[in-house]
Amino acid sequence: MLLPATRDSIARAAVLLRQGGVVAFPTETVYGLGALLFDARAVARIFEIKRRPSFDPLIVHVADRAMLGEVVAAVPAAAETLIERFWPGPLTLVLKKRPAVPGLVTAGLQTVAVRMADHPVARALLEAVGSPLAAPSANPFGRLSPTRAEHVAKMLGDRVDLILDGGATKYGIESTIVAVEPRPALLRPGAIALERIEAAIGPLERTGRTSEVRAPGQLDQHYAPATPLRLIDPKLVAHAERLRAGVIALQDPPEGYSASRTLSRRGDLREAAANLFEMLHELDALGLDRIDAAPVTEAGLGLAIMDRLRRAAS
């Protein structure tokens, strides 16, 4: 459903979000597809709706400093300078995340990308929800980012709970993404010129990778478990081989493993995606010799789950 952004429709969008819904909304860069940050199942729906075959980290939107404090563990001095200079505005900062930020939002990384948008609808929505939102661009995988509500309606119309129409976006290109630690670096060029950022905090390292030309999921910074992981049907693994190993499966992992994780007792891929990164981290922390991961069906979110497991296995 597409509604002009008004006080009423924004209030309605906030209710939908609080119930675990997914809502498209305008920002000054492009339209975003938002879900409650702290509801990993709602975040899993974003990937489902975008039909993303991999889990890339999402940008988190905050309305104010209090919300920023719910998301990041610390704000280093360089970030403080950039916040004062450019927020609200089209600058995304990559900072250390708080433990409560779901692993699905950051693709298992310990850092999180945050921004404070300068668009009256985005701001009003965040204030009405009272919680940070995870929101990537509101386009299906491999398509152009939407700069009008009609683009979203055409590409995702029947799959999102509500589209707030705030007209054409001002910049029409994505936010500039900057990491401040360990050294300030440009992760993606965007709406704020690099020169302006360098004038504020000095030279940035250029990683040479832009998310728009890069194949999806090829983020060079990706969480990989330290424990060797293999994709295998754990039911076929000999009992002696299970003793010092962990197992992760969608449903019913077999007995005899030293540690085991069930992604979703009901076999629900959305719930499985929501649990995936936390469970991998938990198993990884146990000092096991190996993790056996049972393959899942490659349909819906199963595709992205398998992509992640294959990367972890390679």
Ligand code: AMP
């Ligand atoms: P989008 O939300 O679609 O505008 O794009 C999000 C992009 O932000 C990702 O594809 C990454 O390139 C980048 N990103 C988000 N979180 C991180 C992070 N923690 N570290 C590095 N890059 C990130």
Ligand code: MG
């Ligand atoms: Mg995008």
